[in-house]
Amino acid sequence: MKNFYKYLVALFFISIIIFPQHDVLGGNKDRTGQAGADELLINPWTRNSGWGGANVANVGGLEGIFNNVAGIAHTNKTEVVFSYTDWLRGADIKLMAFGISQKIGESGAIGLSIVSMNFGDIEIRTIDQPEGNIGTFSPRYLNINIAYAKAFSNSIFGGLNVKIINESIANASATGFAIDAGIQYVTGEKENIKFGISLRNVGPKMKFSGDGYSLQTFVPNNDNQFTTTQRAASFELPTQLNIGASYDFLWEDFRYTLAGDFISNSFKKDQFALGMEFAFKNYLMLRAGYAYEQGMIGRKDPSDPWIYVWNWNFPDASDPERTNFDRGVSLGVSVQVPLKKGSTSVMAIDYSMRPAMKGDNFSTINSFGIRFTL
Numbered sequence: 001m002k003n004f005y006k007y008l009v010a011l012f013f014i015s016i017i018i019f020p021q022h023d024v025l026g027g028n029k030d031r032t033g034q035a036g037a038d039e040l041l042i043n044p045w046t047r048n049s050g051w052g053g054a055n056v057a058n059v060g061g062l063e064g065i066f067n068n069v070a071g072i073a074h075t076n077k078t079e080v081v082f083s084y085t086d087w088l089r090g091a092d093i094k095l096m097a098f099g100i101s102q103k104i105g106e107s108g109a110i111g112l113s114i115v116s117m118n119f120g121d122i123e124i125r126t127i128d129q130p131e132g133n134i135g136t137f138s139p140r141y142l143n144i145n146i147a148y149a150k151a152f153s154n155s156i157f158g159g160l161n162v163k164i165i166n167e168s169i170a171n172a173s174a175t176g177f178a179i180d181a182g183i184q185y186v187t188g189e190k191e192n193i194k195f196g197i198s199l200r201n202v203g204p205k206m207k208f209s210g211d212g213y214s215l216q217t218f219v220p221n222n223d224n225q226f227t228t229t230q231r232a233a234s235f236e237l238p239t240q241l242n243i244g245a246s247y248d249f250l251w252e253d254f255r256y257t258l259a260g261d262f263i264s265n266s267f268k269k270d271q272f273a274l275g276m277e278f279a280f281k282n283y284l285m286l287r288a289g290y291a292y293e294q295g296m297i298g299r300k301d302p303s304d305p306w307i308y309v310w311n312w313n314f315p316d317a318s319d320p321e322r323t324n325f326d327r328g329v330s331l332g333v334s335v336q337v338p339l340k341k342g343s344t345s346v347m348a349i350d351y352s353m354r355p356a357m358k359g360d361n362f363s364t365i366n367s368f369g370i371r372f373t374l
Contacts, residue, residue, distance in 0.1 A: 035267035036235030037165050039141045040178070040201050043067070044097035044115045046083045046369030050332015050352035052289020054259045054275030056244035057184060057196035061373075062101040065111050065147050067242060068182040068198040069159035073149035075101040075109040076344070076373065083350075083369040088325070088362040092120035099145075107151040111161075117141035124170070137170035147180075154191075157184040165206065165237075172212035178203030178237050192248035199241055205234040239266040244273075255279040269293040275330075282336060282346065289330040325362065327355050336371075345374045 064071020
């Protein structure tokens with residue numbers, strides 16, 4: 001228990017350093033859009049995304065590598081997960097993830113995941129040939145996560161994740177790294193009360209480089225050709241702090257879990273997430289989540305800042321206060337069956353959806369996953 005409080009205090013002071021003078025109710029709106037590597041905030045895992053970000057306290061297994069790495073410590077033996085997301089359907093952006101976690105020793109677990117974001121083929125256009133017809137290029141994002149988590153007792157779990165970040169186009173790329181840290185605390189007579197804290201995407205600035213920043217020019221009155229290189233601006237990573245709790249309501253063959261999470265973002269609005277999951281034994285799980293941020297269902301009256309105007313209808317794409325493309329709603333379902341009778345090894349099929357806002361050119365985000373627990 002003493003170690004638990006040490007970790008909690010350490011994360012608390014780290015969050016104060018990283019989020020100075022942070023507006024708890026609104027987030028850091030003045031810095032919105034100023035960070036790079038924003039793909040680090042996209043949840044690529046099907047089962048996890050159905051919670052809407054609310055399950056930082058109760059996430060378990062390989063998918064904890066996204067929002068709370070301490071959850072990997074709950075891996076029973078071996079877990080393998082594949083996930084595919086049609087991101088912003090209509091934009092031809094594909095998000096694919098593969099991960100494996102393995103229990104080591106009596107209380108430890110390691111995890112490895114690879115997340116790739118493919119933007120399809122984009123036609124090359126230049127100043128001399130603005131109409132294209134000279135080929136295509138394919139931008140790609142690639143994140144590699146290597147994690148370790150451990151159960152320090154029956155109640156305290158902690159973990160650390162190191163991620164390698166790469167973004168590339170045809171003639172320029174940027175590479176960096178970041179660290180995630182998280183803890184979970186489990187209590188209650190039936191171990192049905194959970195708390196979690198995670199700090200994500202802490203790392204140095206990144207910068208693009210490559211031939212794309214080079215330009216061949218001629219000096220006036222001189223036939224010599226020179227190559228000049230422009231300096232690229234560096235960008236920060238989207239650091240995030242999560243503080244959450246969950247409670248399991250248990251019956252004989254049923255479980256109902258209610259979870260909540262406060263998401264503090266350094267480069268966008270803060271969010272409050274609420275999620276729930278209904279499970280019948282270990283065969284069927286239904287989940288839903290909602291992530292609220294300031295201005296999503298109402299805002300202050302510009303003529304009188306003391307008046308708050310509520311709008312319970314979903315905002316649309318023309319809303320000038322909108323800084324998020326989705327409605328904040330997440331839905332998911334999982335079906336899993338034993339690989340053989342009497343075995344603890346299971347195969348699960350997962351699905352989640354995240355509806356886009358009205359008026360957008362994009363449609364509902366669909367995720368599909370398959371998971372093996374061996």
